[in-house]
Amino acid sequence: MSILFLIVIYLSFISLGLPDSGFGYSWPYMHEVLKVPVEAAGLVTIIVTLCGAFSSVVSIRLSKKMSTGLIVTISSLLTGVAMLGYALADNYIIILLCSFPLGLGAGGVDATLNNYVAKHLSSRVMNWLHACWGLGAMISPLIMSFAIVSLNGYQDGYIIVALIQLSLAIYFFTTLKMWKKNGVNEQEDSIDNRDLPRVTLRNLTPWLAILTYFLYCGAENSIMVWLNTFLIESRNMTNEYINGTIVALYSGGIMGGRILTGVISNRLGNRRVIRYGITISLIGLLLLFINNPYIMMVSVLLIGLGFAxxxxxxxxxxxxxxxxxxxxxxxxxxxxxxxxxxxSISPLFGLIGSRFGFGLMIPYCIVIVVVLFVIIEWLNKLTPQIKKV
Structure with missing residues (x-):
């Protein structure tokens, strides 16, 4: 597996992270320009994620007929076009229409590369891959805050993100031959799972494994989408630079935590680092109750590190x-x-927060994370822990 090829894979996940946190940061400003209520972000999220879910299932099947590199190229092109549409949109309907290619593109990259890396590369590479998503997610709110303060508003921020995405799509297209040279027969740190029984969706264990992602991503995305709204509406914080820094620290914590996890995961094992991570995230969530911008910076950093x-x-x-x-x-x-x-989980909180206060984001996420921990430990007891070969 060449270093250059790993760089291509990592760039793919940087491009995946760019649109995610940018929308959450820019939405408090977007909904005023578009003249829609703050909870209208929920419908955008619904479209993006529904298309992403569809694309996730379909892309695994497409990867048997198309190269992973081509799927990544097309997906990056779709997200770039969607970001450009967000920048040029002057009404809510256009935002909704652009959300379709955004979801399809994000889901294609996410499922295809996760499946590829989980099967053929080490836990270290998997964590560093997702650290690259965190890098993209950390850069995006910084771009947005810069555009809002120093340029002509969030629209310029989306133009910058769109240009990055489209440039990466062109680059990925030039590397298509590289995916053929680095085929699936090259495995490092693979897992000897040949003796494990074949399971179907009639068994409990795959459903528990699926449920863990439902809960985790619900908590992670709820904070990603609503953190800046929480700061403005619940904590009365309106300084764009401070808010942008806090939002960026959340994504930066995820990125930095995954870099660190990549260093230690092969030694400690996946199950142990997950336990440590959830514990740290709960400490961060509890600290978020303290209404102090500097403590909030520490708390969101801990949440990100724990989620990592x-x-x-x-x-x-x-x-x-x-x-x-x-x-x-x-x-x-x-x-x-x-x-x-x-x-479901993130838009549901949008409805709850708009009616009962966005300060409820903290207990909402604490409950989800605690349930997640219980489900993971249950799954661990039902499935054997095997070593890599």
Whole structure:
């Protein structure tokens, strides 16, 4: 596996992270320009995630007929066009229409690369891959805050993100031959799961594995989408630079935590780093009750650091819990459930927050994370822990 090819894979996930946190940061300003209520973000999220869920399931099947590189190229092109549409939109309907290609593009990259890396590369590479998503998600609110303060508003921020996405799509197109040279026969740190039984969706264990993604992504995305709204509406914080820094620290914590996890995951194992991560995230959520901007910076950083290993380590552990044939199917449904969580859990909080106060984001996420921990430990007891070969 060449270093250059790994760089291509990492760039793919940077491009995936760029649109995610940017929307959450820009929405408090967008809804005023578009003249729609703040909870209208929920419908945008529903469209993006529903399309992402559909794309997650379909892309795994498409990868048998198309190269992973081509799927990544097309997906990046779709997201770039969608971001350009967000920038030029002067009404809410256009935002909704642009959300369709955004969801399809994001789901295509997410499911295809997660399945590829989970099967053929190490836990270290999987965590560093998702650290690159965190890098993209951290850069995006900084771009948006810069555009709002120093340029002509969030529209210029979306233009910058669109240009980055489209440039990456062109670059990915030039690297299509590289995907053929680095085929699926090259495996490093693979998992010997040949003796694991084949499972179907009639069994409990795959449903628990799917449910973990539903819960985790629901909590992660709720904070991603509503954090800046929480700061403005619940904490009366209106300084764009401070808010942008807090939002960026959340994504930066996820990114930095995944870099760190990549260093230690092969030694500690996926299950242990997941336990540590959830514990740290709960400490961060509790600190978020304190209404002080500097403590909030620490708290969101801890939440991000704690969340960091959960998604990639659970994904990599899927190939250890199930046979190779079963794992591919479970991964596709895990990605779909992640999108369904963003379709339901995050918009649901938008409705709750708009009616009862956005300060409820903290207990809302604490309950989800506690339930997630219980489900993961239950799944661990039902599935054997095997070593890499």
């Amino acid at each position: 290993p959960v998604f990639p380590s659970l994904m990599h552990e899927t190939t250890a819990r199930f046979s190779s044939e079963s794992a591919s199917r479970v991964v596709s449904y895990q990605m779909a459930s992640a999108n369904i969580a963003m379709l």
